[in-house]
Amino acid sequence: MPSDPPSAAELQQERQRALGAALCFFSLLAGYYVLRPVREEMGIEGGVRQLQWLYTGTFVSILVVVPLLSWLVARLxxxxxxxxxxxxxxxxLLVFWALIDRVGPEARVVLARVIYVWVSxxxxxxxxxxWALMADVFSVAGSKRRFGVVAAGGxxxxxxxxxxxxxLAESLGPGPLLLVAAVLLSMATLGIARLGRWAGSEGGDAPGALGGRWWEGATLLLRSPQLRAIAGYIVLFTSVSTFLYFEQANIVEAAVHDEGERTALFAQMDLATNLLALGLQALATAGLIRRFGVALLLLSVPVLSVVGFVALAVAPVLVVLVAVQVLRRAINFALARPAREILFTAVSPAERYKSKLVIDTVVYRGGDMLSAWAFAGLTTLGLGLSAIAAVGIPVAVAWGGVARSLGRRATAARSDAGSAGDGGA
Incomplete structure (x- = not known):
């Protein structure tokens, strides 16, 4: 039986929650995007030749933090x-802010590396x-009505x-920006604490733990051809992303020497990326998915990456790097990532939640780490930025092959589902 429609009072309360959640998400993502350019600057200050160690530290930290957070969520x-x-x-963040401009040069390098890993x-x-909390604050019907507003805040x-x-970056430098981010995240924390009072009031499972047991997700991943293919897609995605990221660090270090100017440049790249992604999401994403399915969207970033590597192999300079990174990241956020998430609708709930956690953390950061060491190995062999960009071309082509295979599977699954639906009509 259909449920009774919500009353005017319930809709008003729902609107208030959505507005509060949108403000929280605004503060959260604003804080993160203040931190992101700081992280890039910390990576350069920590030593471009040491980035592979920072990627390794991030991967190890993920393995440590996930069980700790699961333990905390299980008890609260x-x-x-x-x-x-x-x-x-x-x-x-407050500890980092208190230390960053007060330590000596050697300690500053160590702290820069710690901040880089922490933000990652x-x-x-x-x-x-x-989003886990939002699922408890809103009912299923309420989430369909209000999550668009929440996402818009983000x-x-x-x-x-x-x-x-x-x-602010050129006048303040990275240190004070940590305090700005702390203020924004404090605002998000206060808002989330307030929203948390409604957790479970719409039928959500507030006491439950997030995620699942690590070995269950890994076992399901190894058993499922679809999940293995998605994991392969992610590994190749991180390989291409890491190669481009290391190219970025080297090119920016050589072209821009002031830390404030570098931080401002990274912020401007983020701004251009997010504006372009938002425009694509508003004008193109839904229509492209309806017309072409996920296959074209999954292929979009591998194809652009091949073009980007060719351009960098010919001209490894700042203007080319900025154009490649902004276009590639925007198209990934607006097109490829939504298509990638759609792939998880074709697997079971257990695979969707438990194995996705493994793919999004261990596989993702593990691919980052391996690719970072591969880049370091190529530089040790004496390859320059142009030659390494050329090495990235076949990796991006292989990624495109996996994307094409996943797209075909998704199209076939949709056709089978449509045939089954027609047969049962």
């Missing part, structure tokens, strides 16, 4: 666990925790954060 109601974890993030770990959990934050950083 989610409405308390999420703001508690966020408060710990804010405390970490933070961004893997903060948004997942936010999109505004993803634009506001880089805009703020681009305006």
């Amino acid at each position: 109601r989610r409405r308390a666990a999420v703001p508690t974890i966020y408060a710990l993030f804010v405390l970490n 770990v933070f961004n893997m959990f903060a948004i997942s925790l936010f 999109s505004a934050g993803a634009i506001g954060g880089p805009l703020l950083t681009a305006g």
Whole structure:
């Protein structure tokens, strides 16, 4: 039987929650996008030749942090666990801010590396925790009505954060920006604590733990051809992304010598990426998915990556690097990532939640780490940036092959589902 429609009072309360959640998401993503350019600068300060160690540190930290967060969530109601974890993030930022401009040069290098790893770990959990809580705050019907508003708040934050950083970076430098990010995340934490009072009131499972047992997700991943193919896609995606990221670090280090100017440049790249991605999401994503399915969208970034590597092999200079990175990241956010998430609708709920956690953390960061060491090995062999970009071309081509295979599977699955539906009509 259909449920009774919500009353006017319930809709009003739902609107208030959605507005509060949108403001929280704005603060969260604005804070992250203040931190992101700082992280890139910390990677350069920590030593471009040491980036592979930072990737290794990030991977090891992920393996340590996930069980710790799972332990915390298992012992606290989610409405308390999420703001508690966020408060710990804010405390970490305040410690970094207190130290960064007060330590000596050698300690500054160490701290830069710690901050780089910390931000890389933070961004893997903060948004997942936010949406986990939102699933408890809103009913299924309410989420369909209001999550668009919440997501819009995040999109505004993803634009506001880089805009703020681009305006402040050259005059303030990275240190004070950590305090700006801490203030924004504090605002998000207070809002989430307030929203948490409604967790479970719409039928959500507030006391439950997030994710699942690690070995269950890994076992399901190894058993499923579809999940193995998705994992292969992710490994090749991270390989291409890491090669381009290392090219970026080397080119920017050589072209821009002031730390404030570098931080501002990274913020401007984030701003351009997010504006372009938002425009594509608003104007193209849904229509392209309806017309072409996921196959074309999955192929979009591998094809662009091949073009980007060719361009960098010919001219490894700043203007080419910026154009390649902005276009590639925007198309990934707007087209390829939604298509990738659609692939998980074709697997079981257990595979969707448990194995996805493994793919999004261990496989993703593991691919990052292996690719970082591959880049370091190529530079040790004496290859320059042009030659390494040329090495990236066949990797991107292989990635395109996996994307094409996944797209064909998704198209076939959709056709089978449509045939089954027609047969049962």
